[in-house]
Amino acid sequence: MSLEKQIAISPAGELAAKLNSAQLPVDACYQCKKCSSGCPLTFAMDLLPDQVIRLALLGQEEQVLGAVTPWVCSSCETCTTRCPNGIDIAGVMDWLKEEALRRGYSIPQVQISRFHQSFLETVRLGGGRLSEPLLLGLYSLRSGKTLEKLKSGELKDELLLGWELVRRGRLKPKLPKKLKGAGEIAAFFAKSER
Amino acid sequence: MKVSYYPGCSLEETAIDYAESIAAVAPLLDLELAELEDWNCCGASAAHSINHTLALDLSARNLLIARQAGLDLVVPCALCFNRLKVAEKALPVPQENKGKTQPPVKVWDLLDYLTQPEFLKSLAGKVVRPLAGLKAVCYYGCLAARPPKVTDKEAYENPGNMEALLRALGAEPLDWSYKTDCCGAGLALARPDIIDTLVKRLYDRALAAGAECFVVSCQMCQANLDLPQKRIAKKAGRDYYLPVLYFTELIGLALAHPEVDKWLARHLVDPRPLLKKLGALSAFA
Numbered sequence: 450m451s452l453e454k455q456i457a458i459s460p461a462g463e464l465a466a467k468l469n470s471a472q473l474p475v476d477a478c479y480q481c482k483k484c485s486s487g488c489p490l491t492f493a494m495d496l497l498p499d500q501v502i503r504l505a506l507l508g509q510e511e512q513v514l515g516a517v518t519p520w521v522c523s524s525c526e527t528c529t530t531r532c533p534n535g536i537d538i539a540g541v542m543d544w545l546k547e548e549a550l551r552r553g554y555s556i557p558q559v560q561i562s563r564f565h566q567s568f569l570e571t572v573r574l575g576g577g578r579l580s581e582p583l584l585l586g587l588y589s590l591r592s593g594k595t596l597e598k599l600k601s602g603e604l605k606d607e608l609l610l611g612w613e614l615v616r617r618g619r620l621k622p623k624l625p626k627k628l629k630g631a632g633e634i635a636a637f638f639a640k641s642e643r
Numbered sequence: 644m645k646v647s648y649y650p651g652c653s654l655e656e657t658a659i660d661y662a663e664s665i666a667a668v669a670p671l672l673d674l675e676l677a678e679l680e681d682w683n684c685c686g687a688s689a690a691h692s693i694n695h696t697l698a699l700d701l702s703a704r705n706l707l708i709a710r711q712a713g714l715d716l717v718v719p720c721a722l723c724f725n726r727l728k729v730a731e732k733a734l735p736v737p738q739e740n741k742g743k744t745q746p747p748v749k750v751w752d753l754l755d756y757l758t759q760p761e762f763l764k765s766l767a768g769k770v771v772r773p774l775a776g777l778k779a780v781c782y783y784g785c786l787a788a789r790p791p792k793v794t795d796k797e798a799y800e801n802p803g804n805m806e807a808l809l810r811a812l813g814a815e816p817l818d819w820s821y822k823t824d825c826c827g828a829g830l831a832l833a834r835p836d837i838i839d840t841l842v843k844r845l846y847d848r849a850l851a852a853g854a855e856c857f858v859v860s861c862q863m864c865q866a867n868l869d870l871p872q873k874r875i876a877k878k879a880g881r882d883y884y885l886p887v888l889y890f891t892e893l894i895g896l897a898l899a900h901p902e903v904d905k906w907l908a909r910h911l912v913d914p915r916p917l918l919k920k921l922g923a924l925s926a927f928a
């Protein structure tokens with residue numbers, strides 16, 4: 450959707466109510482756009498942060514849950530820090546990503562959602578700590594872009610970079626330490642998937 | 644002085660240079676870092692982005708371990724620090740601390756801890772090789788400072804403690820407006836194209852300020868400014884030579900720690916030519 454396009458909207462209150470109960474109220478937004486003015490990622494977004502908040506307030510679930518914006522948001526917290534009305538915009542972005550996945554929305558930035566998923570999977574497999582080489586491997590498998598990257602030369606660059614890191618002792622193919630609390634960690638994962 | 648220490652996952656691997664320089668520098672400052680027993684990954688951006696319950700549980704476990712240890716907790720990674728502070732705000736205050744203003748254990752980010760006035764004073768007295776002529780911009784990144792209602796920081800838009808440290812070490816910190824701007828590190832693998840835009844802007848602004856290097860206090864910023872420098876240069880059709888140093892490496896340099904060379908050799912953009920030019924590395928030349 451273009452940023453300028455006018456859209457006909459029938460307001461609905463459920464989304465704002467859900468955000469309210471997640472301790473992420475958006476109703477105080479008076480559209481000053483300070484969040485968007487300071488956001489370093491707007492060049493990669495389809496909706497500006499202030500538009501996400503406004504559309505959420507108006508209950509436009511399809512638009513905000515299907516948007517690119519929450520995924521390319523880098524969680525830099527500039528917007529949340531500066532909002533004069535105390536709105537946790539970065540928190541809303543997180544909520545939207547989690548909700549979009551939970552509801553089975555088609556994700557407009559699968560590279561990013563798969564990265565997050567691979568990261569958590571790596572921590573789970575490692576028993577509580579992250580193994581960076583395992584993450585790189587798992588993510589390459591999951592991102593499903595290997596062929597494309599091979600053609601564009603990006604894969605070669607990535608492998609070279611990986612090799613540079615190995616050579617400098619910054620990437621060692623080993624699994625993380627076994628934790629005494631591995632059971633506890635596994636329980637956190639199980640609880641969060643319920 | 645003894646504190647609890649939460650290194651975080653990447654200090655065991657890609658940020659081994661940061662870990663080594665911290666371990667080397669702490670004893671020079673009479674600081675004992677007791678690694679937190681059985682700590683776990685904080686879940687980083689992945690957990691808070693798509694699984695907020697898990698994010699909270701993972702960090703809360705670390706904080707509870709720290710509370711049991713009973714010492715202030717020092718954290719070198721800005722993201723781990725941020726997640727621990729989020730957990731601190733979410734967890735109930737233990738019974739014995741009810742009504743007190745101080746939390747049971749204070750969570751510090753490493754830079755803040757080491758730039759307390761008494762450390763700065765003792766550091767200045769220990770400098771044997773002042774970093775004269777080292778023109779640097781300090782790059783703090785996002786999450787050690789923001790949002791202040793989580794981090795409890797006062798100088799969250801324009802911090803100055805890294806500059807104060809550099810001055811104590813004899814270096815020349817330069818003013819610039821991008822010290823807390825985001826480098827996008829969390830997107831480095833999934834959207835390298837976004838990194839190219841964000842990081843190039845930081846390179847250009849640093850150069851415009853007259854800087855010859857970055858000094859950082861976060862291993863994600865370090866990796867994100869160091870690793871893609873060649874790629875960004877190629878894309879921009881120009882050369883960049885902007886080494887990205889940890890503030891702890893600079894302390895090691897100024898205090899003439901014998902292992903400095905080993906840490907610096909791990910960087911992709913080798914800082915040694917710059918330091919040699921300044922005579923700051925003469926002992927190893």
Ligand code: SF4
Nearest residue numbers: 478480481482484532
């Ligand atoms: S800064 Fe806050 S009040 Fe202003 S537009 Fe953004 S969310 Fe709304």
Ligand code: SF4
Nearest residue numbers: 488522523525526528
């Ligand atoms: S947290 Fe996200 S939306 Fe907010 S300023 Fe940063 S990148 Fe933009």
